[in-house]
Amino acid sequence: MAQTKSASKLRQMLADPEKTVICPGVHDGLTARVALNVGFDALYMTGAGTAASRLGQPDLGLTTVDDMATNAGMIAGLDRSVPVIADADTGFGGPLMVARTTEKYILQGVAAFHIEDQVTTKRCGHLGGKELVDTPTFVARIRAAASARSRMESDIVIIARTDALQSRGYEEAVSRLKAAVEAGADVAFLEGIQTKEQMAQVVKDMAPTPCLLNMVGGGVTPLVNAREAKELGYKIVLWPIAGMTSVYIAMREFCEELKNTGEIKNRYKEDGKIDGGVRDVFELCGLSACVEFDKEMGGASFANGA
Numbered sequence: 001m002a003q004t005k006s007a008s009k010l011r012q013m014l015a016d017p018e019k020t021v022i023c024p025g026v027h028d029g030l031t032a033r034v035a036l037n038v039g040f041d042a043l044y045m046t047g048a049g050t051a052a053s054r055l056g057q058p059d060l061g062l063t064t065v066d067d068m069a070t071n072a073g074m075i076a077g078l079d080r081s082v083p084v085i086a087d088a089d090t091g092f093g094g095p096l097m098v099a100r101t102t103e104k105y106i107l108q109g110v111a112a113f114h115i116e117d118q119v120t121t122k123r124c125g126h127l128g129g130k131e132l133v134d135t136p137t138f139v140a141r142i143r144a145a146a147s148a149r150s151r152m153e154s155d156i157v158i159i160a161r162t163d164a165l166q167s168r169g170y171e172e173a174v175s176r177l178k179a180a181v182e183a184g185a186d187v188a189f190l191e192g193i194q195t196k197e198q199m200a201q202v203v204k205d206m207a208p209t210p211c212l213l214n215m216v217g218g219g220v221t222p223l224v225n226a227r228e229a230k231e232l233g234y235k236i237v238l239w240p241i242a243g244m245t246s247v248y249i250a251m252r253e254f255c256e257e258l259k260n261t262g263e264i265k266n267r268y269k270e271d272g273k274i275d276g277g278v279r280d281v282f283e284l285c286g287l288s289a290c291v292e293f294d295k296e297m298g299g300a301s302f303a304n305g306a
């Protein structure tokens, strides 16, 4: 199965002692195409970015399982050779619902997903006032995900995320992660790490379970580069929202220039062409490959060019 291939590929990377998988956050087809074009071992589908781009809403648990799974599947389908790690928030309900979520993510060809211990009306891990479910409820979510995985004969990677650090402290957060691993999680994700000491400690405390590091610009976690993350022993590093904020900044610049001057002069070259023009974007999204495919299949849609 295609979904099994991408999960096994990610598993191989996790097993490689030399490797730390650096994942840019992507939230739609275009941002995914850019990241694929630059070339990464894996991509991360951000829930915050999915909420912002698909719903125009903040990361407050407003996306449904279908918003998230469909987005993840579309992204995973762009290049099946590059594993996609996807946000699955709280799993969207009790054990039955978490099992359905897991099945949907598996069917969408996602390589890995994370499930957390916030209440269903969750919020971004870097906001204040997060509320948690108790440990047995969190463990039941992970157990349900692991059970659905074996029922589906899948090897999708289950990442347990705890948001307990903010309100319960480090010890409880680590004990929640350990209980989640016991219930079938493959990777540990301590959300909202506040110091470099905690960053180093959790890798040691969770060993041999691989750990994931979440680099949120403007969040509560100190930012480290790929080399430092690797030296600390992290196996996966997410940069979830840098893509979304890049789009935000570029879009705002364009809108402000158009509003203020009535044109977008900055982008035009002398010959009237534009950097990042429409054809470049179509090409990024596979224009030539589409034309070629049509021709090879005996179609004539582009016989007169495109």
Ligand SMILES: C[C@](O)(C(=O)O)[C@H](CC(=O)O)C(=O)O
Binding pocket: 025, 045, 046, 047, 048, 049, 059, 087, 123, 124, 125, 126, 191, 214, 216, 219, 240, 241
């Ligand atoms: C990783 C995360 O779950 C995401 O949705 O990308 C978010 C990122 C964010 O909202 O800053 C999180 O860390 O909660």
